[in-house]
Amino acid sequence: MADWETVIGMEVHVQPKTRSKMFCGCSVADVNEPPNTHVCEICLGLPGTLPAINRAAVEACIKTALALRCEIPRHTKFDRKNYMYPDLPKGYQISQYDLPMSVNGLLEVDGRKVRIRRVHLEEDTGKLVHAGDKLHKAWESYVDLNRAGVPLMEIVSEPDLRSADEARDYAIELRTVLRAIGASEADMEKGQLRAEPNVSIRRAGTDALGVKTELKNINSFRALHRAILYEVDRQQKLLETGGTVVQETRGWSEDEERTFSQRSKEFAEDYRYFPEPDLPPLELDRAWIEGLRAALPELPAIRRARLVSQHGLTAGQAAIISADRDLADLYETAVMQGAPPLPTANWIVNEVAPTGKLLDPAYLAELMTMLQAKDITRDQAREAYFESVETGRTPAEIVAEHGYRQVSDESELRVIAEAVIDANPKAVADYRNGKTQALNALLNELRKKAPQANPKVARELLLKLLS
Amino acid sequence: MTDDLTSLTIQDATRLLRLGSISSADLVTAHVERIERVDPRVKAYLRLTQDLWETQADEADRKIRRGDAGPLAGIPIAIKDVLCVRGVETTAGSQILRGFRPPYTGTAVSRLFEAGAVMLGVTNCDEFAMGSSTENSGYFPTHNPWDLERVPGGSSGGSAAAVASGEAIIALGTDTGGSIRQPAALCGVVGMKPTYGRVSRYGLIAFASSLDQIGPFARSVDDAALTLSLMAGYDPLDSTSSDRAAMEVLNNYGAGVKGMRLGVPREYYDVAGIEPGVKAAIDAALFILQKQGAEIVDVSLPHTDYGLAAYYIIAPAECSSNLARFDGVRYGLSEVDAPNITAEYSRTRRKGFGTEVRRRVMLGTYALSSGYYDAYYLKAQKVRTLIKRDFDAAFEKCDAVVSATSPTVAFPIGSKTQDPLSMYLCDVLTLGGNLAGLPGISVPCGTSDGLPVGLQVLGPQWGENVVFRVARAYEEASEMKAGVATPGPSPRRGEG
Numbered sequence: 019m020a021d022w023e024t025v026i027g028m029e030v031h032v033q034p035k036t037r038s039k040m041f042c043g044c045s046v047a048d049v050n051e052p053p054n055t056h057v058c059e060i061c062l063g064l065p066g067t068l069p070a071i072n073r074a075a076v077e078a079c080i081k082t083a084l085a086l087r088c089e090i091p092r093h094t095k096f097d098r099k100n101y102m103y104p105d106l107p108k109g110y111q112i113s114q115y116d117l118p119m120s121v122n123g124l125l126e127v128d129g130r131k132v133r134i135r136r137v138h139l140e141e142d143t144g145k146l147v148h149a150g151d152k153l154h155k156a157w158e159s160y161v162d163l164n165r166a167g168v169p170l171m172e173i174v175s176e177p178d179l180r181s182a183d184e185a186r187d188y189a190i191e192l193r194t195v196l197r198a199i200g201a202s203e204a205d206m207e208k209g210q211l212r213a214e215p216n217v218s219i220r221r222a223g224t225d226a227l228g229v230k231t232e233l234k235n236i237n238s239f240r241a242l243h244r245a246i247l248y249e250v251d252r253q254q255k256l257l258e259t260g261g262t263v264v265q266e267t268r269g270w271s272e273d274e275e276r277t278f279s280q281r282s283k284e285f286a287e288d289y290r291y292f293p294e295p296d297l298p299p300l301e302l303d304r305a306w307i308e309g310l311r312a313a314l315p316e317l318p319a320i321r322r323a324r325l326v327s328q329h330g331l332t333a334g335q336a337a338i339i340s341a342d343r344d345l346a347d348l349y350e351t352a353v354m355q356g357a358p359p360l361p362t363a364n365w366i367v368n369e370v371a372p373t374g375k376l377l378d379p380a381y382l383a384e385l386m387t388m389l390q391a392k393d394i395t396r397d398q399a400r401e402a403y404f405e406s407v408e409t410g411r412t413p414a415e416i417v418a419e420h421g422y423r424q425v426s427d428e429s430e431l432r433v434i435a436e437a438v439i440d441a442n443p444k445a446v447a448d449y450r451n452g453k454t455q456a457l458n459a460l461l462n463e464l465r466k467k468a469p470q471a472n473p474k475v476a477r478e479l480l481l482k483l484l485s
Numbered sequence: 486m487t488d489d490l491t492s493l494t495i496q497d498a499t500r501l502l503r504l505g506s507i508s509s510a511d512l513v514t515a516h517v518e519r520i521e522r523v524d525p526r527v528k529a530y531l532r533l534t535q536d537l538w539e540t541q542a543d544e545a546d547r548k549i550r551r552g553d554a555g556p557l558a559g560i561p562i563a564i565k566d567v568l569c570v571r572g573v574e575t576t577a578g579s580q581i582l583r584g585f586r587p588p589y590t591g592t593a594v595s596r597l598f599e600a601g602a603v604m605l606g607v608t609n610c611d612e613f614a615m616g617s618s619t620e621n622s623g624y625f626p627t628h629n630p631w632d633l634e635r636v637p638g639g640s641s642g643g644s645a646a647a648v649a650s651g652e653a654i655i656a657l658g659t660d661t662g663g664s665i666r667q668p669a670a671l672c673g674v675v676g677m678k679p680t681y682g683r684v685s686r687y688g689l690i691a692f693a694s695s696l697d698q699i700g701p702f703a704r705s706v707d708d709a710a711l712t713l714s715l716m717a718g719y720d721p722l723d724s725t726s727s728d729r730a731a732m733e734v735l736n737n738y739g740a741g742v743k744g745m746r747l748g749v750p751r752e753y754y755d756v757a758g759i760e761p762g763v764k765a766a767i768d769a770a771l772f773i774l775q776k777q778g779a780e781i782v783d784v785s786l787p788h789t790d791y792g793l794a795a796y797y798i799i800a801p802a803e804c805s806s807n808l809a810r811f812d813g814v815r816y817g818l819s820e821v822d823a824p825n826i827t828a829e830y831s832r833t834r835r836k837g838f839g840t841e842v843r844r845r846v847m848l849g850t851y852a853l854s855s856g857y858y859d860a861y862y863l864k865a866q867k868v869r870t871l872i873k874r875d876f877d878a879a880f881e882k883c884d885a886v887v888s889a890t891s892p893t894v895a896f897p898i899g900s901k902t903q904d905p906l907s908m909y910l911c912d913v914l915t916l917g918g919n920l921a922g923l924p925g926i927s928v929p930c931g932t933s934d935g936l937p938v939g940l941q942v943l944g945p946q947w948g949e950n951v952v953f954r955v956a957r958a959y960e961e962a963s964e965m966k967a968g969v970a971t972p973g974p975s976p977r978r979g980e981g
Contacts, residue, residue: 059587062815063810063815064588064589064815064816065569065575065582065691065810066567066568066569066689066690066691068724068725069724070721070724071724098806100806100809102809102812102830103826104814108810109810109812110809161814161815288855290805290806290850292806292853292858295693295695296691296694296723298725
């Protein structure tokens with residue numbers, strides 16, 4: 019099994035964050051809005067209409083290209099990709115063929131350098147809704163053009179990924195970058211990020227690429243991972259039993275957990291690309307591009323590395339914090355205002371990231387300092403944190419009002435501890451019979467009655483009383 | 486009396502309207518009566534727009550009384566069937582769009598409406614503007630008002646015939662390879678094709694996007710210039726429209742030709758198939774221009790021979806893509822009773838498109854196909870660049886280029902329909918202007934064998950004012966006003 023090498027290149031379609039569509043003024047619909055409510059004569063492709071380029075989409079594409087360290091050529095243009103399908107109102111898609119907005123970039127994922135071939139702009143198609151459960155059984159099909167003309171960036175990598183894990187991590191890193199620079203919300207479930215891996219395998223140690231298949235219908239990072247694993251396994255079994263891989267597009271079926279043939283490239287359509295005559299070639303202003311470059315925030319990978327090297331965070335903490343610009347900004351600002359780095363990182367990972375509730379950085383610094391000084395317990399800090407988020411009052415006020423403090427004096431806790439032991443004879447018996455875990459139950463009871471108790475002191479006290 | 490009202494220029498009509506001698510409603514009534522009388526024979530109009538002319542004439546009369554009327558207030562206009570008007574059936578001369586009523590009005594038309602124009606109806610044309618005789622209309626052919634057995638030219642034949650027969654004061658057409666200038670010449674009226682990008686194409690049902698331009702038909706150069714100035718100018722809905730000032734098309738255009746150098750390209754002057762009568766009319770025109778003080782210079786457009794071939798690659802290539810949207814799914818003709826979507830497409834398009842449209846869609850699809858793209862489309866684009874350079878070089882030696890608009894006068898209906906190539910040759914003197922994106926006009930310059938001949942003036946890019954200047958000087962000196970034909974039985978003509 020080890021003598022096969024997996025080779026993956028990724029095509030990722032990303033919907034840039036824009037108010038309107040790529041070539042008209044229609045607002046971009048949320049998923050599940052009533053069909054054909056975000057359409058006009060332009061995105062319906064009515065006779066006589068013409069496209070006009072959405073500047074915000076170009077800006078998002080250039081920002082993405084810059085973040086992916088692409089070159090931005092002096093000239094770029096749009097082309098028509100001609101094919102007829104009922105979800106394509108003009109009978110062609112406006113895309114970019116031989117002069118894309120950007121080329122030759124790079125994205126590093128866990129130390130692997132993935133080359134980016136190009137990032138270009140195009141428009142999305144509409145969607146067909148078939149009455150009946152499957153296309154070939156449908157007796158009627160309906161066309162919803164809400165998505166027709168929605169801008170899409172296509173980010174194409176070179177075949178530099180070597181496993182399903184790498185492909186998934188690449189897609190996640192891409193999402194992180196897109197969110198960090200504000201180019202897209204990149205929500206896979208909303209169809210804002212669609213990953214299509216091109217998968218092939220070859221004998222380890224050889225250079226020639228095997229025949230690839232392109233996988234579609236992938237709706238989550240988990241599905242991406244599983245689809246690739248399935249496909250690699252399928253190709254390997256084929257080749258090992260004397261079969262050949264056919265170059266084709268294969269769909270991932272979430273229900274059946276397999277890929278299935280959709281469209282063979284042997285009968286590949288001739289798209290008859292030619293320059294879009296309705297849109298003059300673009301010559302982007304270099305100063306504008308440099309302005310966008312200068313305004314890019316620190317990229318997640320760089321921030322992540324800095325959090326490890328400068329702040330001493332673990333790789334795991336740094337990854338979670340840097341993946342979200344809001345978390346990372348909260349962390350760094352709080353630390354700048356005096357919050358202790360490691361406890362604050364720990365706090366953000368465990369308390370803030372899962373809830374998404376962000377506190378003012380100065381308040382967080384205040385709270386973390388109290389926690390660090392052992393003035394309050396972690397439970398109290400949590401109470402104070404969320405109360406401060408809700409009310410906007412300072413943690414110090416909240417702590418004072420509730421009389422939060424941490425008690426480390428054994429004598430103050432002894433009465434409560436004894437009461438807990440008396441009230442839980444079963445846990446006490448379990449503990450004495452060797453079930454050490456029963457101690458945690460008793461500890462929890464104690465903390466419920468005395469949230470101010472220093473957990474370490476309380477634990478030692480219980481141990482002493484039980485022995 | 487009413488006939489008098491149907492041979493006016495904008496200037497004449499405006500004077501009468503402002504004086505209060507007539508109302509816009511009178512003017513419309515005179516035209517509608519004229520249409521009822523002559524259009525059964527000319528067949529310039531596909532549809533009349535009574536609702537529109539009633540409200541627009543009312544509005545014009547109100548504004549004239551209030552004293553805030555626009556420059557075209559009350560002027561009856563005919564609109565070619567490729568320009569979308571909200572709520573008015575617009576079909577590009579094709580059965581495939583039968584019943585299609587656009588939910589919007591295109592930019593050029595709405596600018597003329599804002600200036601007060603009153604729309605009388607939709608004029609006939611070759612299907613999707615593909616043709617030079619209006620015989621390719623998906624409805625019926627239009628007849629030349631000067632000889633009903635002859636074609637009016639095309640593709641904007643209905644608009645040209647409407648102005649020539651007193652059925653409208655001005656009309657709009659579109660010109661992709663000569664479709665305004667050639668019918669203007671054959672019908673004896675003024676027809677102007679602006680620089681590519683001068684007028685927004687928004688609302689123009691595209692034939693070949695990189696060549697199409699909207700332009701006016703009129704009875705005088707002044708009327709054409711005024712109409713153009715009112716619809717020109719940047720439109721955010723058309724990215725290929727220019728932000729140059731619309732009014733520059735009128736700059737100094739009344740200054741006369743004294744001291745101007747007018748180039749006569751020898752490839753145009755001696756073009757194959759040019760009729761002696763046409764050549765004689767052009768010689769006479771050149772003589773008049775010379776007498777007005779212009780210097781006639783010899784220039785060359787060496788790649789002229791390749792222009793036709795390049796044009797018949799580029800235009801079909803673009804049309805094959807532009808016409809893909811007519812698939813029966815959303816509007817127009819729809820043959821839904823088919824076993825699958827591909828069959829539905831084929832049946833709809835086979836039934837809805839005529840022969841010439843199908844021919845060009847196939848030609849263009851072939852020219853763009855993988856493996857043929859470089860040899861055809863890319864090569865044609867290179868030829869296009871060479872043709873532009875030809876004109877650049879010519880305009881270093883002259884201010885404007887003059888020639889015949891069409892090598893022939895109007896030809897008999899049916900005489901070229903069996904031979905597409907001979908039909909394509911009708912555009913040999915005009916399509917260079919489209920490939921190079923230049924402004925051009927055709928003005929009446931006498932007759933040959935009793936039929937109108939047109940003089941073409943081509944100017945450099947954005948040189949509409951130069952084109953108008955030469956055309957106006959000729960019009961004034963020659964006293965060659967566009968006449969209004971009263972179509973009757975075919976006149977007998979001598980033998981040569």
